Amino acid sequence: MSALEPVFQPLPNVPDHPALELEVLDWWERERVFEQLRGRNRSGPKWSFIDGPVTANKALAVHTAWGRTLKDVFQRYKAMRGFDQRYQNGFDCQGLWIEVGVERELGLNSKREIEDFGLEEFARRCREKVIWSAEELTRGSKRLGQWMDWGNDYFTFSDTNIEYIWRFLKLIHERGWLYKGHRSTEWCPRCGTSLSQHELSQAGVYQDRADPSLFVRLPLRERAGQSLVIWTTTPWTLPANVAAAVHPDSEYGLRSNGEWVAVARYPTETFTRRVRGEELVGLRYSGPFDTLEPGSGVEHRVIPWDDVSMDEGTGIVHIATGCGTEDFELSKVHDLPVLMPVDEAGRFYDEYGWLHGLGTAEAADQIVGNLAERGLLVEAGLYEHRYPHCWRCDTPLIFRIADDWLIAVDGIRGQLIDANSGVSWTPDYFGKRMEDWLRNMGDWNISRRRYYGLPLPFYPCSCGRLNVIGSRAELDERALSGIEQLEELHRPWVDRVPIRCDACGGEVERIKEVGDVWLDAGIVPFSTLGWENPEWRKGGYATGASAGLSDADLPDHAYWEKWFPADWVSEMREQIRLWFYSQLFMSVALTGRAPFQAVLGYEKMLDERGREMHGSWGNMIDAEDAFARMGADVMRWQYCAQPPNQNLLFGFGPADEIKRRLLTIWNSVSFLVQYANIEGFRPMYGDLEGGPVTGAQPLDRWLHSRTQQLVAEATEALEATLTVQLIRAFDAFVDDLSNWYIRRSRRRFYSLDERAFRTLWTALVQALRVISPVMPFLAEHLWRNLVAGPCEEAPSSIFLAPWPEAGERDEGLLSEISELREIVELGRQVRSQENIKLRQPLRRLFVYGARYAQAHVEELEEELRVKDVEFQDAPLVRFSYKPNLRILGPRLGKDIVRVREALAAGDFEPGPNGGVHAAGYDLAADELLVERKEERGWAHSETLSVGLDVELDDELRLEARVLDLIHTLNTMRKEAGLQLTDRIEVTLPESDSDLLAHAEWIKQETLAVDLRPDGGELRIEKV
């Protein structure tokens, strides 16, 4: 033996995940494994995955790594199945999220400061930020093990991407769907822009917040001494009040102090007068801030409104038409003036006198103080509610009237709903959410009053014509000046290119607005695949801002035909209203078809205690830290073990638990390696196809079948894109392999039992193959040791071997062992309930409900250490019955006493349908109260009941002591560093001399040649 090199490399006690992963990464790179795999699949069937662009404003976060892991798992799986794929990664590069990061770095905090800083330099800084982030994200993703075509990434700020969106917008305009809206909208005062409905649906937008709660008295003009009481949580809107709304059909009451409120809101109060709301309509009142110029010109009056809520406030609603969506709508119905008190930055305009220049929050205190001074404040407090915040900068939003560019959706809504109905969503309720959104969404607000984003190609002329430019070529052709300085399609350069109006020939300038970022991402299935592009352009995607950052080509239309629609896309839930939506919208508008056939969505990531992760809460986990402390495989396992319909609680605690669980497979491999090296076992690569075993031992046949079952389950899970099912199948298999096969076959590995070695080797390798998409590093590391090293004909990488095929399996045998293991588990459960240790032999095991285990009495006796097994035909669960007095009392009268006594004594016979016959009466099931009587020494599963005779006698107690002694002696052998084959002499204390009745048994189990009770301590000595 010593002359031979060991077949396998010995394994350390525990794997060092990060070290092993870095080694594998290095080896993949050197051997160009990914390139080999892509090359091999190039002629295979295609599988189209389109990457949702990751926002390029940060380094890799553990949140982002979740999605990237899922994408990698399915791309690897499909690659192992021989599918040709694109592997193009994407970066999202413009819009508010990039801008806000750069503003923070530069210490800028308003739009004016950005303009003072200079838009050219600002645009360059935004680009630099993207470059930095793209490098970081690439580095982190590679470390995670994600295989992508790095270097050929798409960047959404490329001119190519922008031109494709221009083309889409021109088409929308031609269809008559584009319009400029004048409406009330959620507005971020810090970012100085309106936000769209779908942006408000993002995580973190609605936050708990305490706002002022004010009850304000508004004196009625025609009724001296009487006033309306209104309620508001936005004091800053009071100077814009123009009306007060009542429900025309509700009852309003007059308090003795002259205040009108809704009766339903104050049901316990007494009122001096009650009227229906409609009787108050038309009354005029003094506005809360008639002292300020804008309010003084308004005739404030009471209006009817059916939507006045009786759930909060006073039932009289303060209407500020310039500060709320419904308020604005009411202005149209009742012809009310619209006061807009604050500017883009949320500061009061000059005509608001002493409020001018104040922000909405700063103004609140002064407004409250002023109302109190003038005796108009009834009550002031705080109100806790969910309030929307800017998704980018976290500033509480306000409402403003704004002129936004919108796409009308009613003309396409039905088509969108139809297209979505053909998409397969996992989990399926995500598809329902998309449908709900499509049914209820309002028009798409596509304009943002910002700087570094898609320049909307809208050139409205004073003659009334809206010119929409559809391409760079068209811009060049119609430009009147400024083309020579146009470095890329971004502000400020593009703003310096006026065009000729195609109606009147006059000069027209572009509007200043930029586009919603979801246009940037939504166009990707067209812009990256070369839709309607006549000729393939080498490097044609690396245009404008992305020049020099990517080598991506702009393919031709034939390529688009081949890869569109995507077979599969995957992102988190909030993308339903964001990327999934914008893609679907743009695709249906351009082609009438959905851009994806299947979607995997997933819920949110929280910390391991279930809280949101925040930098400022100290519970954010840095991806670098996770790589160093958990390793990428453990992270990936954590992501993949997550059912996609539940939030993932991610952290180091769960990671430690996963590492512990992974030790089972590690130790199983280690066991094989250790004994294979001792016994000189050499594996055969061919065993991986079909398996090595025919007519061998039942246990080998079982593990072989179990392995086929695992391969089938894993394949099914991956086809259904449910990694959690793969993890469950793998976990259960490893448990069977380690805790049943190896444990029950251990002795066979102490000699060169070829069958056992081959069976175990095959099972382990197949398990590694099916888990390799989830844990590519560990799987690759062990493949190289177990397979590539000793088998010459094996591929060097696990990923260059094809996906394993599930062979035939013996379902009967699988059911048998599965039941057997369940009985053993239940038996152990009984032992633990009864506090009887496993080393205590017992007389008898009772089993009820077994269908297959009768052939395995010997295993049951060994596993549960019993002398006898009794299979029973009748259920062992006993029930106790009591009369249901409420029903039986009236029927039986005083006979109920006899019936109760008979039931308590067990003196009854079972009747039909769960009833019984007792004391001369037939009692139906619903006339009885039934309790399951748990007998001592039993445990139950859905189909099985298992009991143990827990009575001990002297013989059983003696055997338990023998087993304890054997255990102690073997521990002492180990501690003394004895070889497995060393013989010993044992000295026993006098008190243990009765154990000598089992001397032969003890000798056999401990390799003792002699046992001597001499009264001293227990000792062993090597012979």
Ligand SMILES: [Zn+2]
């Ligand atoms: Zn903001």
Ligand SMILES: [Zn+2]
């Ligand atoms: Zn014109």
